[in-house]
Amino acid sequence: MHHKKGREESDCFLVEGVKITRELLAECPQQLVALYALPEFFREQALTPTGDRFREISPAELERISALQTPQQVVCVVRRLVQPQLLSPENNWILVLDGIRDPGNMGTILRLADWFGIRQVVASPDSVDGCNPKVVQASMGSVLRVPVIVQELDGYCRQSHGPVVAAVLNGTPVQDYVFPDGGLLLIGNEAQGIRPGLLERVQQAVTIPSFGKAESLNAAVATGILLWELRRRGT
Amino acid sequence: MHHKKGREESDCFLVEGVKITRELLAECPQQLVALYALPEFFREQALTPTGDRFREISPAELERISALQTPQQVVCVVRRLVQPQLLSPENNWILVLDGIRDPGNMGTILRLADWFGIRQVVASPDSVDGCNPKVVQASMGSVLRVPVIVQELDGYCRQSHGPVVAAVLNGTPVQDYVFPDGGLLLIGNEAQGIRPGLLERVQQAVTIPSFGKAESLNAAVATGILLWELRRRGT
Numbered sequence: 172m173h174h175k176k177g178r179e180e181s182d183c184f185l186v187e188g189v190k191i192t193r194e195l196l197a198e199c200p201q202q203l204v205a206l207y208a209l210p211e212f213f214r215e216q217a218l219t220p221t222g223d224r225f226r227e228i229s230p231a232e233l234e235r236i237s238a239l240q241t242p243q244q245v246v247c248v249v250r251r252l253v254q255p256q257l258l259s260p261e262n263n264w265i266l267v268l269d270g271i272r273d274p275g276n277m278g279t280i281l282r283l284a285d286w287f288g289i290r291q292v293v294a295s296p297d298s299v300d301g302c303n304p305k306v307v308q309a310s311m312g313s314v315l316r317v318p319v320i321v322q323e324l325d326g327y328c329r330q331s332h333g334p335v336v337a338a339v340l341n342g343t344p345v346q347d348y349v350f351p352d353g354g355l356l357l358i359g360n361e362a363q364g365i366r367p368g369l370l371e372r373v374q375q376a377v378t379i380p381s382f383g384k385a386e387s388l389n390a391a392v393a394t395g396i397l398l399w400e401l402r403r404r405g406t
Numbered sequence: 407m408h409h410k411k412g413r414e415e416s417d418c419f420l421v422e423g424v425k426i427t428r429e430l431l432a433e434c435p436q437q438l439v440a441l442y443a444l445p446e447f448f449r450e451q452a453l454t455p456t457g458d459r460f461r462e463i464s465p466a467e468l469e470r471i472s473a474l475q476t477p478q479q480v481v482c483v484v485r486r487l488v489q490p491q492l493l494s495p496e497n498n499w500i501l502v503l504d505g506i507r508d509p510g511n512m513g514t515i516l517r518l519a520d521w522f523g524i525r526q527v528v529a530s531p532d533s534v535d536g537c538n539p540k541v542v543q544a545s546m547g548s549v550l551r552v553p554v555i556v557q558e559l560d561g562y563c564r565q566s567h568g569p570v571v572a573a574v575l576n577g578t579p580v581q582d583y584v585f586p587d588g589g590l591l592l593i594g595n596e597a598q599g600i601r602p603g604l605l606e607r608v609q610q611a612v613t614i615p616s617f618g619k620a621e622s623l624n625a626a627v628a629t630g631i632l633l634w635e636l637r638r639r640g641t
Contacts, residue, residue, distance in 0.1 A: 275510055279624045288617035313620050346638050382523035382637050385548050388630070389514045395627040396634045402617050403581050 172248065173238045175300045184302035186247045187239055189216075191312045195247060199315055202252070208245035209233060238304035251302060252318045258291045260333025262353040264401060267335075268294040269324055269369055270360035271390060277301065278309020279391035280358070285313035287398040292319045293327060293355075328372035331355055335373050337365055338393050342376030350401050358397075361390045407483065408473045410535045419537035421482045422474055424451075426547045430482060434550055437487070443480035444468060473539035486537060487553045493526045495568025497588040499636060502570075503529040504559055504604055505595035506625060512536065513544020514626040515593070520548035522633040527554045528562060528590075563607035566590055570608050572600055573628050577611030585636050593632075596625050 178184045183204055186195060189212065195203055207228045213220050220227040233242045258265060266289050271277050277299045284292055292301075299306060301319035310317075328335050333354035357373065359365035365373070379388060379396050388396075413419045418439055421430060424447065430438055442463045448455055455462040468477045493500060501524050506512050512534045519527050527536075534541060536554030545552075563570050568589035592608065594600035600608070614623060614631050623631075 279627060282620050282624060283627060285618045285620035286616050286623055309624075311620065311622070316619055379634065380637075381521050383520045384551055385517050385520035385546065387546070388521055389517060389544075389626070391624070392514060392518060392627055392630040395623070396630055399614065399631045399634070402615075 173304065175303070178251075178300065178302050182251050183248050184251060184307065185238060185304055186249050186307055186315075187237060187245065187304070188243045188308070189245060191307075191315070192245045192247055194312045195249065195315060202250045202315070204248040204250055206245065206247045207233070207236060212244040239308070249315075254320060255291070255318050257293075257320065257322075260331055260353045260355050263291070263333075264289060264350075264353055265333075265355050266292045266394070266398075267324065267328070267355045267357045268292065268298050269357060269365050270295050270363070271298045271358070273361055273390075274299050274303050274305035275309045276361060276389070276391045277303070278306040278311075278314070280394050281306070281310040281317050281319070282313040283391065283395050283398055284317045285310075287402050289317065289398065292317055293322050293324070294319050295324045296321055324369055325372065328355060328357070328369065334375055336375045336377060337370070337373040338378070338397055339364065339370075339376045340378060340387060342378040344380050345377045345397060345400050346380075348375060348377050350404065356394075356397060356401070358390055358394050408539065410538070413486075413535065413537050417486050418483050419486060419542065420473060420539055421484050421542055421550075422472060422480065422539070423478045423543075424480060426542075426550070427480045427482055429547045430484065430550060437485045437550070439483040439485055441480065441482045442468070442471060447479040474543070484550075490526070490553050490555070492528070492555065492557075492562075495566055495588045495590050498526070498568075499524060499585075499588055500568075500590050501527045501629070501633075502559065502563070502590045502592045503527065503533050504592060504600050505530050505598070506533045506593065508596055508625075509534050509538050509540035510544045511596060511624070511626045512538070513541040513546075513549070515629050516541070516545040516552050516554070517548040518626065518630050518633055519552045520545075522637050524552065524633065527552055528557050528559070529554050530559045531556055559604055560607065563590060563592070563604065569610055571610045571612060572605070572608040573613070573632055574599065574605075574608075574611045575613060575622065577613040579615050580612040580632060580635050581615075583610060583612050585639065591629075591632060591636070593625055593629050 172185050206225050236246050307314050335355045337357040407420050441460050471481050542549050570590045572592040
């Protein structure tokens, strides 16, 4: 389950760490397939190992099953969210990711979507898997609440009923754009930006103005600023 | 020079990659102590190896000196910026970092400071070293333009002539705060936030409102949104 193929075949992924496990037990216990933890985790959380679903393991066993460099007491096997229906962008803002490759960025973007109340994230097939252990870690639990739907983006954007608004380096200054009630907010790859073919589907290009010399902003940071712009004005 | 001690003793740090090396040669060649690169780098950049300052190396040698998992043609030894004078926060915004530990966050924050024209970053002694190879990498070259000054923050904030404005989870919504012409923008550690003793030096606490369920924002993303708020209104 450390690899994409295993996660797809089992329809499950790993979640590690005390805090996220507590959220999992509180918010969506039905997704929890199995929990493996050190004795101190069971003691501190006042849980009882059952031998099957809640299993006590040794530090050596934890080291072996964990995908982290520094394992954290507990590893859970979690069932993926059932792929929900695509939401309409007529009165929802949907975040659309074109080839986000860095797991830290993907996790941070899911955490942002969760913070700003974005209910759906759509990602191109070449984006990093939303259930990759490093994505799960960087999302700080948001992966449990924000579903990522993988779609071929050209067709998806072509069929969209809302405007496609893209973050680029030479568009309308974002503060001058009036966000409608819904649409697709399109974020490009960390190095290449939005792929040229897809740019043809964009109705509005927006830019975060620069006040200094850096050539670009980190993709997750740009997403954060645009979501804030969208929300602070009440959409 | 992969370690902090070596960087401090030599007063130099490593910079790797074609793009950042080109920036280095164009913008601050006086900081370049030595450049080690594969033959193709010299060919593509129309540079001539000199044997001393510009040295041609083999892929095996590159692998040995690089701090990256995937070395990128060229490694430079760069002299640290001379510690500049502390700027006055009376008419400058200075970014102050209290224990930022993750090199990716630190690099992203330096890139942000550069994008938003922040001329000085001050960091507590327990923050990650601004010349750590992973910081240099994540900063995408901004480390060459934005100096990080290490200061014990309690005394620094106490002596400040501008207001200390801190990012916290339960302060004034940032859109309701009127930023003055200058001050210190204080960002806390990724997990613990701003340390309690330092909170006593804060004159204004600001918060990025949440619209969803995530418990917090990534430190670099929060910094980005606050710097954007500060700049979009003309300060």
